[in-house]
Amino acid sequence: MAKAKQFDLRDIVADYPDFPKPGILFRDVNPVFKRNDALNYIADEFYRTYGNAKVAAVAGIESRGFVIATALALRFGKGVVMVRKAGKLPGKTLKKSYDIEYGSAIMELQETAIKKGENILIADDLIATGGTAVAAAQLIEEIGGKVSGFAFIIELSDLHGADRLRNMGYKVQSLVTYHGE
Secondary structure, eight states: OOOOOOOOGGGTOEEEETOSSTTOEEEEOHHHHTOHHHHHHHHHHHHHHHTTSOOSEEEEETTHHHHHHHHHHHHHTOEEEEEEETTOSOSSEEEEEEEETTEEEEEEEETTSSOTTOEEEEEEEEESSSHHHHHHHHHHHHHTOEEEEEEEEEEEGGGOHHHHHHHTTOOEEEEEEESOO
């Protein structure tokens, strides 16, 4: 495995003030995804943390989490499981309602996506209040999986979502943390 170049992802993340509504500063990882060196750096950093976790699959949270989960799954030599918004997955699914920054939502996971006892790493682009991440973990655990940890590119520390996960006993790694910025 070639080591990706060391750099600050903050230099690549784009900021969009007042999106999706006034007063919100949106941190956009799309420019990160466009760069192969950034994707390799992300995969390397998360593999350093979770490489010994005996991960069976990487769960990506819709939709940017799918990109991260795929990059990590390739690095781990494993597959991807998708945690999606309600109504997007065929077959029998488990659903979980949760609160998010702008209201509420429902996530779902196919009942056959994970076998009992499998270690699952959960990946997403950003952790804010933690509602989506908690819902994903609950879905995985209801099916019988074990959450190995969480992999986020960005953590918005003022919203305490990563702290919420850590207080629940989960391992959390964020590559970039914004403190009140």
